Amino acid sequence: MSSLSRELVFLILQFLDEEKFKETVHKLEQESGFFFNMKYFEDQVRAGEWEEVEKYLSGFTKVDDNRYSMKIFFEIRKQKYLEALDKKDRERAVEILTKDLKVFSSFNEELFKEVTQLLTLDNLRENEQLSKYGDAKSARNIMIMELKKLIEANPLFRDKLTFPAFKAARLRTLINQR
Numbered sequence: 671m672s673s674l675s676r677e678l679v680f681l682i683l684q685f686l687d688e689e690k691f692k693e694t695v696h697k698l699e700q701e702s703g704f705f706f707n708m709k710y711f712e713d714q715v716r717a718g719e720w721e722e723v724e725k726y727l728s729g730f731t732k733v734d735d736n737r738y739s740m741k742i743f744f745e746i747r748k749q750k751y752l753e754a755l756d757k758k759d760r761e762r763a764v765e766i767l768t769k770d771l772k773v774f775s776s777f778n779e780e781l782f783k784e785v786t787q788l789l790t791l792d793n794l795r796e797n798e799q800l801s802k803y804g805d806a807k808s809a810r811n812i813m814i815m816e817l818k819k820l821i822e823a824n825p826l827f828r829d830k831l832t833f834p835a836f837k838a839a840r841l842r843t844l845i846n847q848r
Contacts, residue, residue, distance in 0.1 A: 681841040700729030706830045738824035
């Protein structure tokens with residue numbers, strides 16, 4: 671896409687944000703892939719909106735793009751799995767394991783086995799590595815810090831984490847100049 675088109679998308683994003691078209695802003699961010707809104711992403715993770723988290727992320731990267739992307743998706747899906755186990759929702763946990771986490775088994779069979787074995791525990795904290803697992807909220811906050819580092823290190827997100835500086839209402843100003 672040309673730099674003019676890119677700049678126009680940024681102006682539209684700014685306008686939509688100023689006019690409080692929140693869902694539309696994030697949809698355009700995702701569809702254009704020009705700007706990854708870390709605050710929005712963090713808010714969705716904190717809220718446990720896993721479907722939206724992955725959908726938004728997919729506008730910028732796919733699971734198998736690189737090792738950073740793989741780790742990002744793995745951490746999100748693992749958290750979703752741990753929360754299902756913590757709620758004693760075995761059916762949901764098995765579904766997450768087979769639909770979401772299975773894709774990672776070919777990359778690290780041993781880790782996948784360990785994650786699968788968590789199903790046999792009455793309390794996931796019986797696992798030595800998860801003995802300090804608090805609640806979903808604190809686990810999500812810890813995960814956000816890890817995800818942020820992975821995203822910032824991922825070359826696919828280079829130049830997509832900062833929004834260009836425009837004067838307020840720049841698009842409106844440009845349109846009114848004609």
